[in-house]
Amino acid sequence: MAKSSTKVANAVVNDGISEGGLHKAPFNFPGRLGTGRFLWLAVLFALLGAGLGFFVLAAGRIAGTKAASDLRDRALAARPLAADTLKGDVEKQRLIPRVLARDGAVQEILRSPGTGGEAALDEKLRAIAHEAASSVIYVINSEGTAVAASNAGEPTSFVGRDYRFRHYFVEAMATGMATQYALGTVSKRPGLFLSSRIDGPEGPLGVVVVKVELDRVESSWRKSGFVVFTSDERGVVLSTSVPQWRFGALSPLSKKEAKIARDHLQLPGAAFEPVPLSHRGGNLVTASTVDKEAGFVTVSQDLGKVVPGWRLSLLIPADAEISAAMMTARATALLALVLVAFAVAVIVRRRRAIRQRQDALAHMNAELEHRVNLRTAELRRSNEALAAQIAERENAEARVRRLCEELSQANRLSILGQIAAGVAHEINQPVTAIRTYAENASRLLRGDRPQETARNLKSIIAITGRIGAITETLRSFSRRATGSVGPISAEDAIDGALSLLSGRIRESGVTIERQRTDPSPTVVASCVRLEQILVNLLQNSLDALKGLPEPRIEIALAQNKETVTISVRDNGAGLAPEIRKSLFMPFTTSKEKGLGLGLLISEEIARELGGSLRLDASDERGTSFTIELRRAE
Missing domain, CATH: 3.30.450.20 (PAS domain)
Incomplete structure (x- = not known):
């Protein structure tokens, strides 16, 4: 708005100058002045010239001293x-x-x-x-x-x-x-x-x-x-x-x-x-x-x-350098003096046109107010449109976040579907044992053997506790993650993932090599989300080891002052170079029925937890992934 005012004012002022013109005052020659006044002007100009000369020389001297100091x-x-x-x-x-x-x-x-x-x-x-x-x-x-x-x-x-x-x-x-x-x-x-x-x-x-x-x-x-x-x-x-x-x-x-x-x-x-x-x-x-x-x-x-x-x-x-600095300073000082003199002359001449401009400025202000009002209304409409676009974009981002969470939840449910058979087998054996213990307890009661009956009941209680732990692990894993993170035990997350896959691990004959650390390092994460990453990695390793002799999966923990790393390595056939290059891209998979989304989801979860998931470079046989998370204080 200020720039518009200035442009309009300049236009009006220039019109006023061009139309009205500037009237030059007649110059009085020395002959028309009195002798005393002429001498006074001569002295004034002489003093002014001396002052200007001193200023120029002093500027050169100061610049030379500064140049010598810089040198x-x-x-x-x-x-x-x-x-x-x-x-x-x-x-x-x-x-x-x-x-x-x-x-x-x-x-x-x-x-x-x-x-x-x-x-x-x-x-x-x-x-x-x-x-x-x-x-x-x-x-x-x-x-x-x-x-x-x-x-x-x-x-x-x-x-x-x-x-x-x-x-x-x-x-x-x-x-x-x-x-x-x-x-x-x-x-x-x-x-x-x-x-x-x-x-x-x-x-x-x-x-x-x-x-x-x-x-x-x-x-x-x-x-x-x-x-x-x-x-x-x-x-x-x-x-x-x-x-x-x-x-x-x-x-x-x-x-x-x-x-x-x-x-x-x-x-x-x-x-x-x-x-x-x-x-x-x-x-x-x-x-x-x-x-x-x-x-x-x-x-x-x-x-x-x-x-x-x-x-x-x-x-x-x-x-x-000193000569150049002195010459530059003197030229600059002289130019500054010329510009000052020119500016003074311009100011004096422009003062004569101020009265002509005032009328023009009054008319211009009215026009300016009108244009400002129009411009303000236009800006208000633009701001409202921009606010609507911002709200729309925030809604789109919220939808993307919901889709990501739903995709992560779908991945967990898919994992549960894949391990359901193994979990059913895990539960079937304790249920059979409970039935056997119950039948024995009934016979022992008829035979009046209370102590042995009590031992059978204790065994039934222990087995039901084991079934409860298995079902609680499944229920916690299937629950939608809330997104809240905090200090959790890295060993507990590994235990949970192995518990979910215990049936499949036992049936596949894979040896789990794990080095426990005491005490377990704590990381900043969500237990359900970290278990989801580990289950994805372990399932990929189990798929890669299917049908191979002496299958083995190594789980290793390492820590320093700031981070904790969890590595999952198998001794399978490894990944082809073209798969390694685009492993974390959507729909990249080496499995016949895989969708290629598990690692992508796992990497996104690790990033949301403030860490990372990477494929380790290795010349050895097999594949190794490392999860890096922040260490809890």
């Missing part, structure tokens, strides 16, 4: 991944010298050099280096000479070389482990040296060293699109995604610091040129990479737990 968040999110890439490589390689330091073959070579085991150790180190992707692994004796290496026999072999001057050797001999990033004396390639001391009963025997060239880590950093590098405690860049920065200094080093750095990094004559990196304030820096100078947002992280003294820095490109 910093992205850098902080990417930093752990860059650090974990380095940590994963280093920690994997760090285990190698620790393990080899305890290796008996390594210790034996150092205790008894020249015994001929060096070649085997070289091969072993070569295999480990290949598997672990290590640059080189080598063993140094206590005098500092390499006695075995993974690159033995190669032109760059370390065997026989003196490494007493290396810090990783001296420190490992003194403290047990050492880490040093340095330039290789043979390969002239930088790498991280991880060493571990080899201890024997008589004292230190030597050092195991693994060199890790961080090419894969640096390549991964470059692929990320960020600038990533590590630096030591003196600010010297070590591993980096920008090779030109390697062994550069983040800040000028004193002569003493430079000497220590050259000694530790094995870089005699290194100048430690400053890294082209300058801070612009906050987290923003300007850096020169391979091809150009650009702005970055930087974050850093201490790597002391990975490599002592190292610090990782990550730079994410910032110029493009």
Whole structure:
């Protein structure tokens, strides 16, 4: 209704504007104004222009700060991944010298050099280096000479070389482990040296060293699109995604610091040129990479737990995004100001037409009320028709539910018809026994034998109780189910189903294998409905076992915290694949006179009880069904 009002109002208003038109006010040129008023307007426009300019610039500044903050968040999110890439490589390689330091073959070579085991150790180190992707692994004796290496026999072999001057050797001999990033004396390639001391009963025997060239880590950093590098405690860049920065200094080093750095990094004559990196304030820096100078947002992280003294820095490109954010913000602010000015102008012009619209709105309201009344009547008729359709659908659903219940009841009565003969046989035997006991009791009374007569009467009472139990089971099973569910004993439901089919089971010679559980699990179900499912499954198994040798039906109970399952398995011929695919579809059956509705009804009953009925997949002979129900608290 509101939308209709708006459309009519707009139509009338537009007609009024087009007919009456908008009269433009004559513009007064500065020459027509007084000098004082002209100056006041000039000052006003100047202040307004200055304010607009300040607003646009401030919007750009705020957007740039926000973009830098967002980039910093992205850098902080990417930093752990860059650090974990380095940590994963280093920690994997760090285990190698620790393990080899305890290796008996390594210790034996150092205790008894020249015994001929060096070649085997070289091969072993070569295999480990290949598997672990290590640059080189080598063993140094206590005098500092390499006695075995993974690159033995190669032109760059370390065997026989003196490494007493290396810090990783001296420190490992003194403290047990050492880490040093340095330039290789043979390969002239930088790498991280991880060493571990080899201890024997008589004292230190030597050092195991693994060199890790961080090419894969640096390549991964470059692929990320960020600038990533590590630096030591003196600010010297070590591993980096920008090779030109390697062994550069983040800040000028004193002569003493430079000497220590050259000694530790094995870089005699290194100048430690400053890294082209300058801070612009906050987290923003300007850096020169391979091809150009650009702005970055930087974050850093201490790597002391990975490599002592190292610090990782990550730079994410910032110029493009910050510039784009600032330009977008300024353009948006300027556009907003233009739109505001335009809106103000439109409002001022439209105010002049308000009086013309009022008359038109009065006529429009009358027409609108008429249309609203018509529309309301139409909606009322539609609602009444919809209510009738809803009632009809509810009646149809109620009829469907009644039909389902009647079909279920018909299934129970059909089952009773099938087992009637067996039940009649069950009752016939006790009736014959009652007659025999009664005749004996009559003779005993004539013979004045009261005690024996009383025993016969007790036997008759017990037999009539058995007949009563059988008839009560049949009467309960044939009674229409009410739909109410509650906690019942699963074992009692199985007992009821077996009682109903006891005559047929005995005549067919089928062995019932059943594992009772104590106490019986309780399930949320209706006893009559659960017995109906079990009788259907047991009858199907009895039909499948007819004429087979050693027929057997297994009934098993299982439970967990939430559900209880009842499985019925027979050792019959099983079901054909085409029958298994559509077993729970209506009129699907493998019996000659079956209707194919028993399993469909059983599945629907299980679903109404909040559980399920399924055909188990099995490669063994026979067929197995499982009923799954909710366990009662």
